[in-house]
Amino acid sequence: MDTPQKLTRKDFVSDQEVRWCPGCGDYAILAAMQRTLPELGATRENTVFVSGIGCSSRFPYYMNTYGFHTIHGRAPAVATGVKLANPALDVWVVTGDGDGLSIGGNHLLHVLRRNVDLQILMFNNRIYGLTKGQYSPTSLVGAKTPSTPMGSIDMPLNPCAFALGANARFVARGIDTSTSTLGELFTAAYRHRGTSFVEILQNCPVFNDGEWEAVTMRDVASEHQLWVEHGKPLLFGKDRNRGLRLAAGGRHVEVVTIGENGVTEADVAVHDQTNRTLGFMLAQLALPGFPMAFGVLFCDPMPSYDATVGAQNADALTRLGTGDIDKLLRGGHTWTVE
Amino acid sequence: MDTPVRPTDAEGREILDSVVIRFAGDSGDGMQLAGMQFTEATAVAGNDLATFPDFPAEIRAPAGTTFGVSGFQIHFASHDVLTPGDEPDVLVAMNPAALKVNLRDVPKGGLVILNTGAFTPGNLKKAGYTRNPLEDGTLDGYRTLEIDVSKLVLAAVEPHGLGTKDALRAKNLWILGLLYWLFSRDRTPTVEWLRRKFAKRPDLAEANIAALNAGHVYGETAELPTGISVYKIPKAHLSEGHYRNVTGNEALAWGLAAAGRLAQLPVFFGSYPITPASSVLHTLAGLKHFGVTTFQAEDEIAAICSAIGAAYAGVIGVTATSGPGMALKGEAMGLAIMTELPLVILDVQRAGPSTGMPTKTEQSDLFQAVWGRNGDSPLVVLAPATPGECFAFAIEAVRIALEYMTPVIVLSDGYIANGAEPWSIPNFADLPAITVKFRQDPTGFNPYLRDPETLARNWAKPGTPGLEHRIGGLEKDFDSGHISYDADNHQKMTDTRAAKVQGVANSLPEQTVDCGDDHGDLAVVGWGSTYGSIQQAVRRARREGLSVSHVHVRHMWPMPRNLHALLSRFERILVPELNTGQLVKILRAEYLVPAQPLDKTSGMPFRVSEIAQGIRDALAKP
Numbered sequence: 001m002d003t004p005q006k007l008t009r010k011d012f013v014s015d016q017e018v019r020w021c022p023g024c025g026d027y028a029i030l031a032a033m034q035r036t037l038p039e040l041g042a043t044r045e046n047t048v049f050v051s052g053i054g055c056s057s058r059f060p061y062y063m064n065t066y067g068f069h070t071i072h073g074r075a076p077a078v079a080t081g082v083k084l085a086n087p088a089l090d091v092w093v094v095t096g097d098g099d100g101l102s103i104g105g106n107h108l109l110h111v112l113r114r115n116v117d118l119q120i121l122m123f124n125n126r127i128y129g130l131t132k133g134q135y136s137p138t139s140l141v142g143a144k145t146p147s148t149p150m151g152s153i154d155m156p157l158n159p160c161a162f163a164l165g166a167n168a169r170f171v172a173r174g175i176d177t178s179t180s181t182l183g184e185l186f187t188a189a190y191r192h193r194g195t196s197f198v199e200i201l202q203n204c205p206v207f208n209d210g211e212w213e214a215v216t217m218r219d220v221a222s223e224h225q226l227w228v229e230h231g232k233p234l235l236f237g238k239d240r241n242r243g244l245r246l247a248a249g250g251r252h253v254e255v256v257t258i259g260e261n262g263v264t265e266a267d268v269a270v271h272d273q274t275n276r277t278l279g280f281m282l283a284q285l286a287l288p289g290f291p292m293a294f295g296v297l298f299c300d301p302m303p304s305y306d307a308t309v310g311a312q313n314a315d316a317l318t319r320l321g322t323g324d325i326d327k328l329l330r331g332g333h334t335w336t337v338e
Numbered sequence: 339m340d341t342p343v344r345p346t347d348a349e350g351r352e353i354l355d356s357v358v359i360r361f362a363g364d365s366g367d368g369m370q371l372a373g374m375q376f377t378e379a380t381a382v383a384g385n386d387l388a389t390f391p392d393f394p395a396e397i398r399a400p401a402g403t404t405f406g407v408s409g410f411q412i413h414f415a416s417h418d419v420l421t422p423g424d425e426p427d428v429l430v431a432m433n434p435a436a437l438k439v440n441l442r443d444v445p446k447g448g449l450v451i452l453n454t455g456a457f458t459p460g461n462l463k464k465a466g467y468t469r470n471p472l473e474d475g476t477l478d479g480y481r482t483l484e485i486d487v488s489k490l491v492l493a494a495v496e497p498h499g500l501g502t503k504d505a506l507r508a509k510n511l512w513i514l515g516l517l518y519w520l521f522s523r524d525r526t527p528t529v530e531w532l533r534r535k536f537a538k539r540p541d542l543a544e545a546n547i548a549a550l551n552a553g554h555v556y557g558e559t560a561e562l563p564t565g566i567s568v569y570k571i572p573k574a575h576l577s578e579g580h581y582r583n584v585t586g587n588e589a590l591a592w593g594l595a596a597a598g599r600l601a602q603l604p605v606f607f608g609s610y611p612i613t614p615a616s617s618v619l620h621t622l623a624g625l626k627h628f629g630v631t632t633f634q635a636e637d638e639i640a641a642i643c644s645a646i647g648a649a650y651a652g653v654i655g656v657t658a659t660s661g662p663g664m665a666l667k668g669e670a671m672g673l674a675i676m677t678e679l680p681l682v683i684l685d686v687q688r689a690g691p692s693t694g695m696p697t698k699t700e701q702s703d704l705f706q707a708v709w710g711r712n713g714d715s716p717l718v719v720l721a722p723a724t725p726g727e728c729f730a731f732a733i734e735a736v737r738i739a740l741e742y743m744t745p746v747i748v749l750s751d752g753y754i755a756n757g758a759e760p761w762s763i764p765n766f767a768d769l770p771a772i773t774v775k776f777r778q779d780p781t782g783f784n785p786y787l788r789d790p791e792t793l794a795r796n797w798a799k800p801g802t803p804g805l806e807h808r809i810g811g812l813e814k815d816f817d818s819g820h821i822s823y824d825a826d827n828h829q830k831m832t833d834t835r836a837a838k839v840q841g842v843a844n845s846l847p848e849q850t851v852d853c854g855d856d857h858g859d860l861a862v863v864g865w866g867s868t869y870g871s872i873q874q875a876v877r878r879a880r881r882e883g884l885s886v887s888h889v890h891v892r893h894m895w896p897m898p899r900n901l902h903a904l905l906s907r908f909e910r911i912l913v914p915e916l917n918t919g920q921l922v923k924i925l926r927a928e929y930l931v932p933a934q935p936l937d938k939t940s941g942m943p944f945r946v947s948e949i950a951q952g953i954r955d956a957l958a959k960p
Contacts, residue, residue, distance in 0.1 A: 014808070016820065045803040050647070053811075061808050061821070066800040068650055069810025070643065071673050077640035081647025081655065082800070084631055085606050089651065089800050107643075110636035309631060316626035323628030325596045325766040333378050333527060334582045334763065 007038040014064040020055060025176030025202035026123065030062055032182040037065075039183070040190050047090045050079040052099040055130050056123040056202075059094040073104025076111035079118050080305075087306045090190070093120040098128045101137040101157050112166035115194040117304040119186070122159050122197070123176075125204040126211050133207035145207075160283035160297055163197040164276060170196040171279060171298040175216055176203060181227070181294070188296050194304040215292050226291040228282060230273040230299070233265060236291050243268030253281050255290060274300040351522060351570040356415035358423030359517065361510075362440045363432030363453075365408040366398050368510035373410025375514055375531065377758055379523040381583050384573030385414040388870060389758045390422035390943065395613065395696045402464035404435045416572040420870035422757065424945040430513055432456060432487070434465035441471075446479040449566065451516070453509065455488030481565045485556070487512055494552035498545035508549035515553025522570050525550060579762040586725040586754035587614075589761070590658075590684055591621035593732025595628040598654055600733065601740060601772035606648035607656045608633045608641040610663060613696040614752040615686040618658045638666035642683065646670060649679040650809075652776065652799030654736055658684035661703050662693060668711045671745055675715045675835065677809045678786075678795045680739035682732075687751040689941045698941025699752035701866050702917035707747045708895045708924065714832050716839040718746040719894040723869035725754050726761035731892070737772045742842055743794040749894065751916075753867040753943050780804030786819035793838035840896050849898035854880055854887030857907035860956055863933065864914055865891045865921055868944055872914055875949035886953055891921070902929045912936055912956045914949050 012034040020026045037047065047065035051057035053072035060067025066089075070078045075093045083091045100108050100122050111118065127145070128134040134147040138159065142151040163171045170192040174185045182200070189196035201212045215224045226236040226244070234244040237257075244253040246269045256263045272278055279298030286292060345353045359376070361369040370391055380387050392409040399406030413423035428449045431437040433456035444450060457472055471477060472484060491512045495505045511528075518525050529547050536543035557568075598605035607630060609619045623632045631648075635641035642657045649655030659667060664685050674681045687703045689695035703710075707719045718738050722731040728750060735746040777783060777796040785807040787796050798805040807819065815822035816830050852869075853876045864872040869890055876888040889904065891897065905911055905925070911933040913922035919935035926933050936952040938944055 016808075043803075044806045045801055048651075048800045051810075060810075063808075065806050067806075067808035067810075068647070068677075069808065069812065070646075071669055071811055074639060074643040074670065077635065077643035078647035078650070080633070080635075080640075081606060081608060081644035081649075082651045083647075084633060084644070085604070085648035085651035085653045085655075086799075086801060106636055107640055110640070309633075313626045313631060320627040323595065323625060325592075325599055325628075328592060328595065328625070328628070329763045329766075330580070330582070332582060333382060334580055335382060335384070336580050337384075337576045337578055 007044070009034045009038060011044060012037050012064050014062050016061045018062050019058065021206050023205035024055070025125065025204070026056060026059070028176045028179050029121070029123065029182065029200055029202065030059065032179040033063070033186060036183040036186045040187060042090055042190070046088065047092070048082055049092045049094060050075045050082060051094040052104055053130070054096040054099045054128070055204075056094050056096040057099060073099050073102070074107060075099070076104065076107040076118070076120065080111055080114075080116050083116055083118060083306050084309055087117070087310060091118045093118050095120065095122050097122065097124045097126060097138040097159065098136045101159060101162065105137070108162075109166045112163055112168040112195050112197060114305040115169055115302060117193050117195070117306050119189040119196045120198065122199050123202040124159055124199050125202045125208055126156075127204050127208035129204050129207055158284060159199040160197070161280060164279050164283055164298060168197045169194045169299070169301055170296070171283065172197070172296045173199045173201070173283075173294050175201045175212070175294065177216060185296070188299070192299060192301060193307070194301055214287055224287060224291050226282075226285065226293045228271045228293055228295040228297060230271055230296065233268040233270050235268060245269060250277075253285070273298055276300070347570050351568045353570050353572065355417060355571065356413070356419075357428065357521065357569070357571060358411065358413045358426045359428040359430070360409055360411045360426035360440060360443070361430045361513075362407055362409045362436035363430075363510070364401050364435070365394055365396065365406050366401065367408070367432045368507065369408045369410050369432070372510040372514045373412060374758075375528045376517060376523070377412055377583055378527050378531075379518060379525075380412065380414045381581070381760055382527055383523055383571070385416065385571055386419040386574035386576060386760060387412060387414040387758075388419045388422045389413075390753065391756045392942075393697055402433060402435055402461045404439050404465055407436050407439045409440065414571060416574050418574060418576075420874045421943070421946060424947055430517070432509065432513070434461045434467055434471065437471060438465045438467065441476070444480065447481065449481045449483065450477060451483045451513070452485070453487040453513075454484045455486040481563065483563065483566065490552060490556065491549050494548050495545040498541055498548060500541070500545050504542070505545065508546050511546045511549040512553035515550040516557050519554045519557030520568060522568060525554060576760065577762065581760045582763055583758045584725050584729070584761040585756055585758050586722070586728045586750050587617040587686065587756070588621055589725055589728035590732045590748070590750065591618050591625070593729040594622065594656055594682070594736070595625050595630055596729070596766065596769060597733045597736035597772065598629050599766070600769055601654060601736060601774050603774060604629045604631065604653040605656060606631050606633070606645060606653050607658070608635050608644035608648070609658045610635050610638045610641045612638070612660045612663050614688055614755045615658045615660050615663075615684065617755070618684060618686070638663035639670060642667040642670040642681075645681060646674050646677075646679060649674070649681050650677070650800070652797070652801075654682070654740070655680065656682040656684070658686065660686050660688045660696070661690045661706070664703055664706055664710070671717065672711045672713060672715050673811050674745040675711070675717055676811050676813075678743045679745075680743055680797070681745040682735045682739050683745060683747045685747055685749050686755045687749060689939070695941045697752065699867065699943060700916050700939060700941065701749075701751060701868070702920065702939070703749060704865075704894065704917065704920040704924070707749055714836065716836050716895075717744055718742070718839060718842050718896070719749060720746065721749040721866045721892055721894050722754065723866060723890055723892060725757055725759050727892070728754065729761075729764070733769065733772075738842055738845070740772060740774050741794065741845070742792050742838060743797060744839060744842070749866060751867050776802070777805055778802060783807075784819040785809055786814055786816065793834060793841055843893070843896040843899050846893050846898055848900045849889065849891065849904055851904070852888040852890045853877060855885070856887070856904060858885035858887055859908070860884070860886045860910045860912060860953065861889050861905055861908035862886060862912050862914065862949070862953060863889045863891060863905070863921070863925065865894060868914055868916065871944040871946050871949050874946045875953060878946070878950055879953045884953065884957060886957075894921075897928065902931070905929060905931050910934070910956055910959075912952060914938075914944060914952060916944070
């Protein structure tokens with residue numbers, strides 16, 4: 001075969017007109033994906049995007065790859081079937097906070113614990129967009145929406161904490177407009193063999209505009225965003241002089257400033273992406289008082305589900321030989337009538 | 339066993355042509371196991387047979403209670419056997435509760451074998467007896483064998499050093515030994531089976547064999563009461579061939595494995611445990627070396643969705659469930675219909691609604707199968723009539739799914755799933771190949787290009803260069819396959835989906851008459867597991883000179899092309915069903931024929947006598 005032609009962003013753009021609202025955060029995520037896949041060496045024919053229902057779930061139509069826009073909440077289950085049927089495919093799941101954590105919460109839980117080799121992107125805008133603005137499982141208490149005129153009384157879920165609790169082996173968080181870091185996160189998720197869960201803070205300009213502003217606005221970003229990197233100190237701030245220190249014997253973290261109260265950089269905790277307890281603490285950091293954590297919060301690979309299924313199937317074949325239908329039907333007691 | 343003249347063979351054994359035995363005891367007494375072993379021994383002895391296991395949903399209901407009684411009925415004969423029998427000739431009652439529940443079904447003169455050791459004051463009370471039925475005349479008119487099985491078993495297995503609890507577990511084998519002697523069965527297959535089963539515990543194997551032998555010896559040496567002798571049931575005249583016993587769920591699983599081989603495609607089976615479908619999953623999980631991947635999903639919805647994902651990726655996607663699970667899978671079936679993917683859905687029906695009676699049989703999911711989804715959502719529905727037919731219908735379902743790119747439902751039920759019958763084993767080489775065409779050519783491709791004849795869309799699997807495409811649950815444009823909200827297009831696509839499924843009828847055999855003429859006074863139209871009862875009732879009616887025929891529908895949707903014409907040649911139509919009248923309404927709606935219902939929803943199969951009465955009533959109507 002000839003050396004395959006190097007693909008570019010354009011090769012991954014489908015002929016379908018994108019129909020998200022003007023200003024929607026999804027545009028930036030789509031662009032980041034179309035730019036990243038060629039850099040990863042991914043091919044169109046071996047890439048499959050599977051989605052559920054909701055604004056985010058229109059994503060597959062805009063990728064010039066294989067795509068399956070399924071039913072509400074069920075994308076992880078469909079994607080599991082795709083991957084088990086053909087483990088050679090790169091399978092991405094695109095979901096939202098409503099699709100993935102409400103109607104599809106059960107499937108998300110189980111795909112994460114099984115560790116099927118998929119990349120799951122959850123666009124979290126803390127609102128139901130496609131059904132016109134009801135509160136979602138990640139909406140904050142008090143959120144006033146058409147279905148909660150007096151304010152939501154539901155305790156919100158934290159998607160990354162949910163994933164860690166389900167024993168996910170790869171958990172990361174990014175921001176829709178931070179497209180260069182999105183590319184890095186997609187790359188890390190793609191390279192991780194097993195379920196890679198990526199929460200993306202995404203702005204819905206129509207029903208929940210500015211929901212993430214306190215974290216994402218340029219003027220506050222450096223103080224309110226903590227970008228973690230394995231083996232590097234957990235530092236943030238304009239002057240990179242603020243950090244997280246483990247307190248109470250490592251049971252929680254506190255914000256310290258280097259140079260104040262005798263604090264040195266040596267006091268700042270170093271990110272260990274294989275430490276699930278640290279991952280939990282990072283996932284739950286929230287304003288006010290703490291920056292929000294971004295990047296790969298946790299990554300500790302183990303064999304993927306599809307690989308283990310394949311190994312069992314291969315083992316059965318080795319031990320029993322290729323199955324023979326005639327022998328199968330004639331196993332046990334048989335008798336002949338003449 | 340009520341044969342007035344009692345012929346005997348050279349060894350003095352009374353010759354019978356047909357016997358029905360019911361084993362009944364606590365759900366922990368091993369009645370299913372005893373029944374299945376008796377079934378194997380009976381098959382080896384060359385009789386035709388049919389079985390009916392009937393057990394409670396509780397794994398171990400409180401011991402001694404009537405709701406904890408587990409039963410296994412077997413009908414075997416020297417002629418062909420169509421049903422497990424209406425009334426037992428022999429009842430084995432291992433405790434008072436088993437007697438209480440089952441005695442009413444035994445006609446006077448029948449043989450009742452009782453384990454008197456279990457007739458303790460405590461057990462009598464738990465069964466709701468205020469007086470001991472062994473003493474108060476309850477058993478008058480029956481022939482009885484009253485044996486303290488518990489005591490005899492303890493004595494028999496004593497040399498093997500088991501504790502009392504383990505020793506008493508062998509009661510079922512003691513009884514089996516006695517019945518083997520009474521009905522001249524060979525013990526060898528059961529002895530071999532016990533040695534295999536307890537390969538790692540030879541002490542248990544030998545103790546159970548000792549119990550089996552002790553029951554047999556008891557028969558040989560004990561003075562039997564007058565009227566009880568050893569029986570011989572001559573071999574049945576089965577058609578030539580190689581036979582085995584098979585249950586419906588086994589046959590479905592083997593049929594799917596065979597279908598994978600015939601289509602030369604892997605099989606993906608995504609399922610969630612549910613009674614009475616689970617054993618299909620268990621069987622297929624042991625067939626990995628046949629190219630079968632099994633996936634126990636987190637719920638019914640994930641099970642079907644994983645199968646749809648697998649079908650999208652280019653393998654044979656299958657899921658299995660029962661009624662409640664069918665309800666949960668409905669939306670996903672709609673997705674498979676909209677995306678026109680091949681998918682097989684096995685529904686092993688049980689009594690409903692809601693949780694209903696999980697271990698009891700019913701045929702009440704027909705409407706759900708044919709119409710139970712949002713929108714106009716046609717698919718194909720098949721219904722095998724016997725355990726053995728499940729094998730061919732699993733293959734037929736895969737063929738239709740792949741050839742027409744459509745979901746196909748196979749309706750089995752608890753009775754077919756667990757019942758066993760001798761099955762003439764087919765040769766794999768004689769099975770028809772299934773042709774699969776994957777799209778390879780990118781020129782002019784779109785995912786909804788159709789075969790002009792079958793209307794099946796082309797199947798383009800991920801991994802194929804140049805055929806990248808997107809599908810989903812939104813309506814598609816007929817010409818391009820892109821999303822479309824166009825009014826005329828939706829009309830055209832709705833019509834096309836319906837026409838495609840109706841067109842499946844072109845590849846189906848015409849409806850034949852299962853018994854009788856193709857015209858007459860009455861057609862008895864059945865489907866699914868009622869086959870044996872209807873067949874026997876119709877044969878009986880025809881012997882009485884009545885103009886009755888049996889028409890058994892196996893292709894429920896679309897129905898056979900000639901069914902309307904066939905039914906139009908009968909004056910009357912009677913439709914026996916284990917529901918409140920579903921096929922009868924479909925026949926009336928589709929064909930405007932004067933079909934009348936004969937319904938039963940007790941969780942039990944039809945007795946032959948019930949259908950025979952229905953036939954007389956139908957013919958008597960003015």
